Amino acid sequence: MTLEIPSRVTVLVRHDEPLLAKGIVAALRAHADFGLIEDAGWVDLAAIDVLVTDWRTGLRLASGGGAGSCAPSPRTRVLIVASQAREHAVDAVLRQGVLGLVLASCPVQELVEAVSALADGRPYVCADVARRMAAHCAGEPLTAREDDVLRLLARGLCNKTIARELGIAVGTVKSHVKAILSKLDASSRTEAASIAAEKGLVDVPEFRSRRASWMPPASEGFLPTRGAVHAMAA
Known part of the structure; x- marks a missing residue:
């Protein structure tokens, strides 16, 4: 399948939550600088600037593996949109090479800013997650x-x-x-x-349901430097 690339920044939305994927496409489509490609079968990621995706797909690509009908490419920057995100897992994905992470609850403008930042080669972590990560890194480790x-x-x-x-x-x-x-x-x-x-730090579902407002699969992970996290929180 041949894709026509319509704009300066090409964005592929491939997310495992269909309703969330539709919302992301709708939010980004209004931005004139983005050329949106919505899960169109086999895609050569060498033609994609930013892939907006879920935890598992993003981690698979960051580790150099394919993601379904996507061919891995060092050119493509990965932006994960997650309903929840725990500190340890966020640490892990950033260390693996994923450049961006925002929560599904973030404002549309923040999603646009994240895509734009990644397209320019800059990392982007939404403000809420960045604050949590800064506090996490500032604490004395066990x-x-x-x-x-x-x-x-x-x-x-x-x-x-x-x-x-x-x-x-x-x-x-x-x-x-x-x-x-x-x-x-x-x-x-x-x-x-x-x-x-x-x-x-531990996997205890009963506690997680009471307090945690964000968490991806516990098996997924990688980390930024402390300086990078503090810079993102600034």
Whole structure:
């Protein structure tokens, strides 16, 4: 199939949520600088400036693989539009090479700005996600052992059981729990588990449903430098 490229910036919209895809196309079609291609079968991405897509497709392309009827191309910049996005997964996708991410709830003008930025070779993360990422990177990271304790704590295990699972003293577990609460700015074990689920540090559906307002699949990931995240949040 031969595609006619109508404008300066060619944009392919290929999203796994059909209704959201239609909305994206409608939002971008009014912009005179964009030539919209709406999921038109096999597409050579060498002819595409910006691909607006979902998490799985964007990550597959960023890692150098094909995405259904798309041929991978280093020329194409990937913009992910997601209903939800957890910090850990956003870290991961940016590290893989995806240049842009906006939430489906963002204003139309922000979507337009994101596409324009990517077309110019500049990264774009929507303001809400950038603020969360800046706060995430600014915080003191958990140690490997604290991470182990947090995962067990999030499963509802008591200190004695955690100590037995990890082969450490109960007093050591208590010290790790205290450090975890401090680093996550949590007032209780339950809140720490909830915050950890929101950030993508653990996978606990019951906590995630209470607090998280954004989250892609846990298997998907990659990260920017801290300086890049702070620049995006500025």
